[in-house]
Amino acid sequence: MTDKSVTRNSLLAAAREEFAAYGIAGARVDRIAANAGVSKERIYGHFGSKDKLFEAALAEAQAEYQTKFGSPGDDPLEYVGRIYDVHHSHPQLLRLLLWEALHHGDEALPEADARIANYQDKISKFAASLGIPADRRAAMLFVSLIGLAAWTAAVPQTTQLMLAAMPEAGEPDMRDMVLELAAGILDRERAT
Incomplete structure (x- = not known):
């Protein structure tokens, strides 16, 4: 080097x-x-x-995290679990994306075309794994599941505050809850 x-x-x-x-x-x-x-x-x-x-x-962080996230592949629920795990154990990319959103607001992002192509590829694979068209609905579903998986890593303080008032009583942990909700959403989409 x-x-x-x-x-x-x-x-x-x-x-x-x-x-x-x-x-x-x-x-x-x-x-x-x-x-x-x-x-x-x-x-x-x-x-x-x-x-x-x-x-x-x-861009470097996104390229590195692509290998951690991998592809939606044949098991979209497992992918949601990977998104959850990576963002919670390595929150740097999520923080960078949040700062980017705060900085740019609604203005066009630099290098947007390459990022759009990457997301289109992921959404196509995701939709294929569910047997649904790779259309706007599939994209909205993908965004929603990513949000479900990542949100508690984006605002850990809010998550802690909300859960602090509720004593544990053998409920599933947050990851289990996210995957349970994602499974229900995915099952509904497969059935339609």
Whole structure:
């Protein structure tokens, strides 16, 4: 690996941590550079701007997480479980996506076409596993199940507060509850 690629990889790793913790507006390039062990000029030399560094860090995180999530494959319920497990054990991507949403709002996202194509592929595989058309309804179902799997990782404090008032009485844990709900949704879709 060349010095240039080592520097780039160090910057991306430090940027992912910084952006996940502070968002785009709160992240500091001097902190990213210090954590990467380089001068902040290296950030601009490699990426051009803090926004471009965020885009690169998010793209790298998405590529890494694609291998963790895998494909919906033949078992969409197992996929929902993987989404739940990955987001709860490695929340960095989810945090980056939330910061991206806060930063960009409704405006067009950079590199949207590649991301749309990736999601279309996943939705097609998901729909095929259920034997339903890969249409807008399948996409909305996919988004809903991802949301169900990821939401408690997105707002762990709210989840803790809601559950704190209710003593445990042998109920399933949160993951089991998410999968139970997802199974019911998937069974209903298969039947229609």
